[in-house]
Amino acid sequence: MRMRPTLTWTPPEDLPPGTTDPSPVADALSAGGVLVLSGAGISTESGIPDYRGDGGSLSRHTPMTYQEFTADALARRRYWARSHLGWRTFGRARPNAGHRAVAAFERQGLLSGVITQNVDGLHQAAGSRDAVELHGSLDRVVCLTCGTFSARRELAARLEAANAGFAPVAAALNPDGDADLTDEQVGDFRVVPCTVCGGVLKPDVVFFGETVPPERVEHCRALVSDARTLLVLGSSLTVMSGLRFVRQAAQEHKPVLIVNRDPTRGDRHAVTRVALPLGPTLTDVAGRLGITLDDGDAGPR
Template identity: 45%
Template sequence: MWITKCALVLQKQSIALIRCSLSEYVPVCRPADPNEVERLQDFVLCSQRLFVMTGAGISTESGIPDYRSEGVGLYARTERRPIQHAEFVRSQDARRRYWARNFRGWPQFSSHKPNATHMALYNWENNGKLHWLVTQNVDALHAKAGQRRLTELHGCTHRVICLGCQTVSSRVELQERFIALNPSWNEQAYGVAPDGDVFLTDEQVSSFRVPPCDNCGGILKPQVTFFGDTVNRELVFSLYENLSHADAMLIVGSSLQVYSGYRFALKAQEKGIPIAILNIGPTRADHLAVVKVNARCGDVIPKIMSATEHLQENVS
């Protein structure tokens, strides 16, 4: 009896800790409306070839902050803005500042793990429900979960590209080069940003050394689409092709404020493909959706997956 009580106390403490960690980057929201969840479940069950798009709202529950969430996003917490593509390309100082902050934040950022929603979507792929998944995130969490039918629309911070010769290498390898070049550099940082870096002053980063490309001596950049840059046209058209073979589109954890993601909702509407949305707060595509659920991804997606699989087993 005493052991049981202790177990219950520990369980409650664990739940409290999880809620506390979630509250840091996940906006406060009411529990999902059961009627809306049921409609979303029916929407998913009726689809045989589902095209899923995910955004930052799916990864906040893994401890990665986003930009726009009310009260908890980077824009709400600080006046800091992400680096612009043009600034990174033209300014050596900007690159040094970016890489120093990224170097300090990398160990924590790269250690984040997929959460229940990532794993549920991976299971959906295994069960043949998911036709394709495109993510706007650059955190590699879908890949870590095992997702194979996957396109990382904005690239991935776990890869590095040379702007000169286009050679792609591992971010882990670059971290080792940073350590070798900066053996005594140990500046204290604070905070964390959505793209994996931390906050450092210009004075702190002034002595940080950044290596060139091993192959051609060119500029190294994360293989991600920075703000002010554009997504590769061929990649967009390949995703349009994938979307054309889908019978429904589900948007999870994205406000779609960035056009590179919103365009796929517009394309789905153009093709007559029904859209459902799960997100905390309004999105740019709410007027296009036949189902909209305002809730935390982790409170809805895993449950829908389980219910859907159960219904399919009963039918078979």
């Protein structure tokens, strides 16, 4: 039986309401020791859609599972055609004010760490040095046969050469980096193998139906234990990969603060949820702390 990801969550009526006062976030940051846990919502202002917000991709798109990708060559063709097209846009995305604020908080010594559920690399592009990529990163590729890692830009060049003239118009871009294409648009797209062993290539990201490496989870658990406060930015916490850290923080009697416009699965564990857009909110918080954000180009990715 093909596994499908758990993608939906309906907020119960008894969740605490959100607030529009970001003061608790500023207070927590001023005390230091804050661990950031970010989700897709922090990247929407960079042009990357989220899964569950207004117009989220799950209303039209179900991410491919690990089981599909590994078992079905046609599924891999569809994935790489869509992902190759999506990468042309995804790879050009730039950090927004939210990413720059997190990097600025880190430079000021206010953070104990950053965990991101995103695969877009925008925290690093903004200047965050030690962000843990819980679900991996689209800018790396791994061979499922020999384990060799390579740069996504190298694979992109090989796919361009193997599929000259491939330029369909996608209906939309998705948070996992692929683009919405019909089977007709995918056509006879050619997938290229590993240059070392000829094996199957996969982006170095955790697919739905795949597990996060245990050592990465344990590292994140240690970060939660070492933190004074957990600050969730732009995540609905619908899937357990992020929610478990919120539950851990609550069990360890550490304050949990959430900045997310919509209710989240972690709200009942939080001191407060600030129901405001991330970029303006974190810019406001930075100003309250006397921190000026760098609006300049963060440099090449």
